[in-house]
């Protein structure tokens with residue numbers, strides 16, 4: 041789905057990620073997902089009278105890593121109270137950074153080079169989790185509610201982008217890249233399905249001849265990167281439809297409904313919310329030393345973009361290629377780089393790593409580089425076919441290692457002699473004259489049929505690419 | 518046993534020496550409570566069983582040869598806004614009725630480690646909001662010197678507990694004068710320490726940036742001994758002072774003020790509503806310091822006159838947020854309703870008294886969009902001006918001096934219909950809270966009605982040694 045001509049969509053994203061700390065932001069309770077409700081709690085994260093917050097230094101460290109990875113200025117900062125009543129928020133205020141966040145003025149470059157501004161990335165505490173029983177699952181209309189405070193006080197960083205994105209694909213790419221950065225830096229595990237990473241999208245549309253932004257709506261409840269794209273496209277189209285029908289967009293929060301594939305009105309924000317922010321008097325200003333900031337910057341893990349460039353340079357692929365992104369996301373890039381450094385063919389190493397090895401990424405991360413290199417070398421020297429190489433890799437992964445040459449020998453793998461292949465191809469063509477005619481007429485779909493027949497006749501020893509080449513050669517004969 | 522000791526220092530020494538047992542000390546004080554509590558209503562709870570058990574443990578420890586702490590066997594009364602594990606902690610509010618904290622406040626732990634025995638939880642103005650203890654949901658506390666008069670507040674119960682001999686020492690909390698003003702009205706010593714020297718962990722917050730726990734004692738030495746025990750860095754309180762804190766010892770308690778530079782704050786002595794008899798006693802106190810060798814001069818702290826106005830924006834603003842959590846969801850009172858909004862409203866309507874509601878509304882308004890800059894924001898600016906003016910005064914003076922309260926104890930109901938008149942009770946005490954500086958009220962004779970008058974000594978942050986030195990001198994020369 042794309043917008044009608046003459047319309048531009050404007051997208052800004054707010055991403056909340058839970059930090060991967062051992063304990064919560066302001067107390068010593070474990071930061072654990074999935075435990076028995078209300079077991080990881082104490083006076084502070086329950087907001088009991090008299091309790092006080094003490095800032096978790098590790099949460100600050102991880103927040104600074106995010107800032108460093110997003111090229112932010114890392115600054116002295118303060119905490120405020122955001123006041124509103126909600127049962128899963130035990131103090132009825134949330135401690136959050138407001139006008140002086142720890143990270144400001146960053147940027148994130150998408151793999152295709154498009155640059156998205158990062159306004160800020162600030163620290164705040166998570167709320168508990170309500171389950172509303174009865175009604176439609178919302179608080180209004182429920183017969184009663186259950187609240188689990190295990191998540192209350194879990195450290196979050198909220199990363200706010202500039203409204204720089206113009207397509208749903210860019211938004212998806214932004215979240216994908218951001219997630220990869222969060223994981224690579226060890227700041228978060230970035231699991232959207234578990235809610236450890238939550239994305240809200242601010243969307244507006246405008247006519248392309250103007251620069252003025254339209255009224256925006258905030259879309260919540262987007263639980264996957266795929267849903268994010270769908271929700272953005274739906275919402276932008278909805279807004280264009282409204283305006284073209286002579287109506288207007290009303291600023292509001294809308295919820296994405298995955299089943300119905302549409303956004304649904306939440307709270308209408310005619311007036312700005314009044315959270316009565318004021319400086320949190322129970323905490324002191326946070327002023328990381330220049331040495332601390334410098335050490336966070338210098339010890340930052342190599343970021344996915346840099347790793348993709350390394351893989352691209354080593355394999356001759358484009359840095360924005362899917363295969364490159366796959367091996368980096370799955371942390372198989374060292375395997376590829378190691379194989380290439382040991383003399384393996386980069387193109388083949390990347391292809392095998394991003395397909396066969398990626399299918400068992402955990403096994404792949406433990407795969408011996410020398411063994412992987414040997415398989416790629418055999419394939420590139422045509423000692424075995426691509427199909428056979430996949431079989432050898434499969435066994436290496438399944439067995440957690442082994443000798444590739446021994447595996448190939450055990451199966452009797454050897455590249456088929458060209459003359460043998462030619463005679464098999466000729467026999468298969470002769471046996472299937474109708475299919476051969478269709479092939480010659482340009483029906484590409486029958487290629488697979490012929491390859492399959494040749495494989496069957498050779499017991500899988502033929503090289504698929506060689507078969508295709510033989511077929512092409514015969515059309516020209 | 519010849520004569521039973523009455524001060525905390527003497528009791529602890531006698532218990533350590535074995536001249537008296539902690540059990541005997543506890544019984545003596547329980548008897549004192551028994552004799553007058555029905556009349557005075559200083560206590561929300563008398564912890565007779567717990568105190569007897571603690572005394573038994575202390576005596577057994579001594580018998581086993583353990584080293585006893587500086588407050589061994591000393592009964593202490595706690596303002597009922599400090600958390601005590603398993604023991605109801607109410608803030609004298611219906612909204613916390615039935616709530617038992619699962620943890621002890623840091624000060625409670627420190628007192629117990631020093632050997633002190635918690636004997637009672639004392640009455641207060643609801644959530645420490647008030648200057649007469651008339652705002653308690655459980656009824657007012659009475660002044661032991663004249664039961665038709667208020668004891669002051671909000672720590673009225675703790676002041677009375679010491680004045681009536683229920684305990685030699687007690688703890689209160691002081692947000693705008695809530696220790697010093699009742700100390701003055703009840704004729705005892707009351708200290709508000711430097712902000713951050715005593716942990717607030719477990720103190721139920723009224724206004725976090727102003728609240729500070731401090732001791733009451735019948736003597737300066739007892740207040741100092743208690744301060745020495747409760748002061749200290751607490752990693753559970755982020756606003757806790759991390760540097761070295763002075764211990765008050767014999768040098769300070771000797772009260773030598775020769776050469777000390779003492780400034781009389783003219784704005785506070787001349788403040789609206791300071792009664793003539795209070796002024797007379799104050800002048801005598803200043804003269805006494807002068808006679809003892811101090812260099813006493815009038816001085817000006819100009820921004821001080823805006824203290825009350827700034828305080829009544831900042832404190833309610835913080836309170837409106839601190840008291841949001843009493844919503845009926847997790848603990849305390851809940852009025853069941855059909856939906857969450859009604860449950861919140863009905864619970865808070867039933868659970869909070871009128872003064873608490875007034876301040877929540879005031880604070881909510883002061884923080885609201887469109888009003889923040891004009892009210893809360895401006896109050897913060899005034900707060901820094903006051904701090905600046907005090908800092909300037911402390912360049913010339915070691916301590917400053919003012920009356921503690923404008924009048925002696927007033928009658929019940931005298932100011933309840935006029936909140937502003939009640940708020941003026943704290944005009945002299947509020948500035949120290951805004952600056953985070955220490956101040957102490959020392960009894961200094963009586964007014965025309967025969968009721969106690971207090972004189973306030975103020976010092977710069979961490980200036981407790983000078984503060985105690987001047988206070989001890991005043992105590993020594995009090996009529």
Ligand SMILES: [Zn+2]
Nearest residue numbers: 067069082085
């Ligand atoms: Zn906790």
